[in-house]
Amino acid sequence: MNFLHVVLVILLGAVVSGLLTFLEIPFLKNHQFKQYIREEGPASHQKKAGTPTMGGIAMIAALVILTFVVVGVSSTSILMLIVTIVFGGIGFMDDYIKVAAKHNLGLTAKQKLALQLVFGIALGIYIKFFTELGTAVYIPFYGKQIDFGILYIPFVAFVLVAMANSVNLTDGLDGLCSGVTAIVAFFFALMGIKLGQAVPTSYSAALCGVCLGFLVFNKNPAKLFMGDTGSMALGSAVAVIAIVMKMEFFLVIAGFIYVMESLSVMIQVISFQTRGKRIFRMSPIHHHFELGGMAEKNVVFMFWGVAAVCSVLAYLIFSIHA
Helix, strand or coil: CCHHHHHHHHHHHHHHHHHHHHHHHHHHHHCCCECCCCCCCCHHHHHHCCCECCCHHHHHHHHHHHHHHHHCCCHHHHHHHHHHHHHHHHHHHHHHHHHHHCCCCCCCHHHHHHHHHHHHHHHHHHHHHHCCCCCEEECCCCCCEEECHHHHHHHHHHHHHHHHHHHHHHCCCCCHHHHHHHHHHHHHHHHHHHHCCHHHHHHHHHHHHHHHHHHHHHCCCCCCCCHHHHHHHHHHHHHHHHHHHCCHHHHHHHCHHHHHHHHHHHHHHHHHHHHCCCCCCCCCHHHHHHHCCCCHHHHHHHHHHHHHHHHHHHHHHHHHHC
16 A cells, blocks of 8 residues: 555545536436525525535445445445445435425434434444454554553544534535545545555545545535535544544544534533623634634635644654654
8 A cells, every 4th residue: 555546546536526426416406405504604605505415425425436446345444434324324314304394404413413322332332342453542642552441432432423523513614524524534544554554545545535526516616515414424434434543533633623613612602501602703613714704715725724734743743653
């Protein structure tokens, strides 16, 4: 496994994803699968109402094709693909309810969380008792792995659920989520080369390519949105890659944008409920910058830049302390 292989998989992933997305757009339009914008969101976003959504279907389909064509069929690759499909399926149910009911509320938060937790715990149990992946995790700055034992089961569930929802929150501006995830996936592809882990390396490269192919149509002004189908799938994909590679804590560093988006929401809610005051103009935090007068494109570019810097930082931390 080398850098050239990663580049070729990324390019192939971009082509497959771009083609499937191109073909999906007219289908979504013909079936009236349109986005309904939150009334409490930024006023500037109301013009996006009616944009086709559920573009994540093409992304998942591309990952399926790439898994069988370039990643290779193995217990690990199928495990990662199943996790991606299941969480994408939860997002699909949410999206479909929104489209059918013609409003922006799908599954309730409790329903989504329950489904995610059940599968997250099941994944933890499967990894501990039915695979050779083990329950040890790389610790940043320590340079070694620590075995979590039975605690690895709830740890896996937490990582998977937290990341799926954090990536979902990140999907709020044109090209933001797909661009950030492409960068994070590229980081894991490079880490896979460094660790000599062929399957997660190829899956990471495929994920990066899929995001780039989708980004062609999702960049501002977006021709379609990925919906919860896409964001849940992407969040679970980066999470399961980190889990398989034992790099869960490095995901927090490289994926700091995801963490920041979630923290901004939690801080906003806690502050408003306890003090009656908001910390941010609006959460997630990308809306804070938008309402501060920054153009949507510039917010997206800034977040991409932060994601790139954080990924480089995560790579250097591992390289220095490994």
